[in-house]
Amino acid sequence: MRDALPQPGHYEEGARIAVLTTQPLPGPLDYRAPEGGCWDGAFVEVPLGPRRVLGVVWGPGEGGFDAARLRPVNRVLDAAPMRAEMREFILKAADYTLTPLPAMLRLATRAPGLGGAPTMRRVLRRGDGAPDRMTDARTRVMEALDEWGGAAVTLKELSDAAGVTSSVVKGLVKAGAILEEDSPRDTPYPWLDPDLPSVELTPDQEAGATMLREAVGSGRYGTTMLRGVTGSGKTEVYMEAVAECLRQGRQALVLLPEIALTSEFLTRVQDRFGARPAEWHSGVTMTERRRCWRMVGEGGASLVVGARSALFLPYRDLGLIVVDEEHDTSYKQEDGVLYNARDMAVLRASLCSAQVVLASATPSLETWVNAEAGKYRRLDLASRFGTAVMPELHALDMRTEDLPGSHWISPTLADAVRARMEKGEQALLFLNRRGYAPVTLCRACGQQIGCDHCDARMVEHRFLKRLICHQCGESKPIPEACPSCGAEGRLAPVGPGVERLAEEAAEAFPGARISLLSSDLFGSSRALKAEIEGIAAGQADIIIGTQIVAKGHNFPLLTLVGVIDADLGLQGSDLRAAERTFQLMRQVAGRAGRAEKPGQALLQTFQPEHAVIRAILSGDEEGFWRAEADERRAAGMPPFGRMAGIVLSSTEVGEVFDFASELARRDAPLRRIGAQVFGPAPAPIARIRGRHRVRLLVKADKGTPFQAALADWISQLKPPTNLRLAVDIDPQSFL
Numbered sequence: 001m002r003d004a005l006p007q008p009g010h011y012e013e014g015a016r017i018a019v020l021t022t023q024p025l026p027g028p029l030d031y032r033a034p035e036g037g038c039w040d041g042a043f044v045e046v047p048l049g050p051r052r053v054l055g056v057v058w059g060p061g062e063g064g065f066d067a068a069r070l071r072p073v074n075r076v077l078d079a080a081p082m083r084a085e086m087r088e089f090i091l092k093a094a095d096y097t098l099t100p101l102p103a104m105l106r107l108a109t110r111a112p113g114l115g116g117a118p119t120m121r122r123v124l125r126r127g128d129g130a131p132d133r134m135t136d137a138r139t140r141v142m143e144a145l146d147e148w149g150g151a152a153v154t155l156k157e158l159s160d161a162a163g164v165t166s167s168v169v170k171g172l173v174k175a176g177a178i179l180e181e182d183s184p185r186d187t188p189y190p191w192l193d194p195d196l197p198s199v200e201l202t203p204d205q206e207a208g209a210t211m212l213r214e215a216v217g218s219g220r221y222g223t224t225m226l227r228g229v230t231g232s233g234k235t236e237v238y239m240e241a242v243a244e245c246l247r248q249g250r251q252a253l254v255l256l257p258e259i260a261l262t263s264e265f266l267t268r269v270q271d272r273f274g275a276r277p278a279e280w281h282s283g284v285t286m287t288e289r290r291r292c293w294r295m296v297g298e299g300g301a302s303l304v305v306g307a308r309s310a311l312f313l314p315y316r317d318l319g320l321i322v323v324d325e326e327h328d329t330s331y332k333q334e335d336g337v338l339y340n341a342r343d344m345a346v347l348r349a350s351l352c353s354a355q356v357v358l359a360s361a362t363p364s365l366e367t368w369v370n371a372e373a374g375k376y377r378r379l380d381l382a383s384r385f386g387t388a389v390m391p392e393l394h395a396l397d398m399r400t401e402d403l404p405g406s407h408w409i410s411p412t413l414a415d416a417v418r419a420r421m422e423k424g425e426q427a428l429l430f431l432n433r434r435g436y437a438p439v440t441l442c443r444a445c446g447q448q449i450g451c452d453h454c455d456a457r458m459v460e461h462r463f464l465k466r467l468i469c470h471q472c473g474e475s476k477p478i479p480e481a482c483p484s485c486g487a488e489g490r491l492a493p494v495g496p497g498v499e500r501l502a503e504e505a506a507e508a509f510p511g512a513r514i515s516l517l518s519s520d521l522f523g524s525s526r527a528l529k530a531e532i533e534g535i536a537a538g539q540a541d542i543i544i545g546t547q548i549v550a551k552g553h554n555f556p557l558l559t560l561v562g563v564i565d566a567d568l569g570l571q572g573s574d575l576r577a578a579e580r581t582f583q584l585m586r587q588v589a590g591r592a593g594r595a596e597k598p599g600q601a602l603l604q605t606f607q608p609e610h611a612v613i614r615a616i617l618s619g620d621e622e623g624f625w626r627a628e629a630d631e632r633r634a635a636g637m638p639p640f641g642r643m644a645g646i647v648l649s650s651t652e653v654g655e656v657f658d659f660a661s662e663l664a665r666r667d668a669p670l671r672r673i674g675a676q677v678f679g680p681a682p683a684p685i686a687r688i689r690g691r692h693r694v695r696l697l698v699k700a701d702k703g704t705p706f707q708a709a710l711a712d713w714i715s716q717l718k719p720p721t722n723l724r725l726a727v728d729i730d731p732q733s734f735l
């Protein structure tokens, strides 16, 4: 493992210093300090070959490189130096995830225009004037502007967001509906007032809030699992922790699993603290990202709401991290640097004496076990707020339902939907499958249409009139003739996706207003948001959706949830299949009956006696987790043992198997800590984007120097240039 960081210091001009760049090199390189000297953590521009690249002063130089040939740093950038605590976070996160340091640094330097000087620029705001004539295009511009809620935007950003030409925006400026002004590039975010009146908390909520306020007030590190049934007021409770953090003058970060949830949350922040916080996610403009990164570093942003990468912002004094829906799989980055934001939040907080709140109605087993073991504090909100009660859950035994082929809504479920519609209430039909049909089969030759680049079937998306590979995104028009045998008109969809379900629902419930929610059907997050608001306002009778509907939305009129295929997640050998299904079903069911009217959830299943289905129905969550924990403990599986997945891929199938076998043979460094290697085996998806994929799995006991042994093991062999090797510590998915 790497050495501890050297003492922070200042370097005189010409001194030998180590600079870590974001370039794919093994580690820091030596340079000379520039004119005027520099400090540890300074952002610098250094020469590398013929180029100039971004780097951070990492400490004194290592020596070993001819002093006469050392090149000087080009310049020190105008940005607050990276704090020692942040550098330590990068080191530890890199060690934990076995990621090269430069790749880790890249996550922490995703600031547009980091090297640029602060300048003035032209920004647009809403004005008082109104144009004499509103057009569709003009309306879109004004909506886009309102969407940003007063944040500064440039002409280009606004016209892009609204999908109009810049002349439309200029017309509105002329009419006075939009004001143009010069502003310094990066301005502090508005002050958030923690002492504005909040809602009156219930005694349960108040007890939780008090505990969190005290924790934040202690100024020490600690993690709390905030568990509460859906609709119990978890958000209200952790908002009080945010308030306390603001009172202490420290910064707070709230991580959300889905961008579609941010706008609702921003409104809640505005209601509670009087202004909107800083935002950090892929939907934010470059201008705002730059501002956010800078202001977080300079202390001009006290609350950030964002996606997992917001963990790598340069906070000046981070006092609280909330991970909302902490069990959500989207916290695990599955591309590039493989990290779990929930675990990294705990690491980061422990380095800067901050508190972590892990909020969920259905915590991950990891978190539950940590709370049981006393490593995390535990807060429980047992009932829904107000008069709302938890929905009743029932299984519909599909073996006894009379259903024609290629239909998926059972008569019992259909009756229940009709009953709700008659009362003016809403029903949700949940199916976690995008597209029209998962399989397209040729009835002449029996072949299924597959992706040319992956071992995966092409999924029919009828709205888009295309077949799409969900692995690599490749798409093609739906063919008339079978690509294998050439027979015409014999291709048939097999199995349901949400689009097909919508078709069936339109037939079964004539006149019903059906809203289809699937992440691929909306061009922009604004369109999705508008649809969600429409549903909440009662503009649909039946909602059909994938897992995006399971996350956090509030639909007051929704009283029935029908799960089309409750068995879907139980297939397969995934270690977490049971846990995932349990969480997803409980979350989806939790969408029903959130207001005064009681809700009901009906789960269509072919195996109502399955232990997981029974646990979902009984609502005995503690019992479920205990059983699940016992099973994993007995098998030495995470969180009771350590695991790492190694995925090797290459365009040459022979090469990748040979390399993986050789690696598996040389397992001495692993055996030293009692770890075992399993495999090589073809990955469940054996080919993606033309690359053949092979997996190894390493298992070890807890408390062993796992990462160090893995690093020793892997470094024994140098992969051929064409071969990629990815290490996934604590893997969540086994594809």
Ligand SMILES: Nc1ncnc2c1ncn2[C@@H]1O[C@H](COP(=O)(O)OP(=O)(O)OP(=O)(O)O)[C@@H](O)[C@H]1O
Pocket (backbone or CB within 6 Å): 199, 200, 201, 202, 205, 228, 229, 230, 231, 232, 233, 234, 235, 236, 237, 360, 361, 385, 552, 553, 554, 590
């Ligand atoms: N003490 C309270 N006073 C007034 N309204 C409340 C109170 N507690 C909760 N609510 C309201 O009840 C609803 C559910 O609360 P909240 O969103 O905080 O729950 P949650 O546990 O975070 O839900 P989920 O797990 O579904 O995301 C919200 O509309 C919230 O404003």
Ligand SMILES: [Zn+2]
Pocket (backbone or CB within 6 Å): 451, 452, 453, 454, 456, 469, 470, 471, 472, 473, 474, 688, 689
């Ligand atoms: Zn593909």
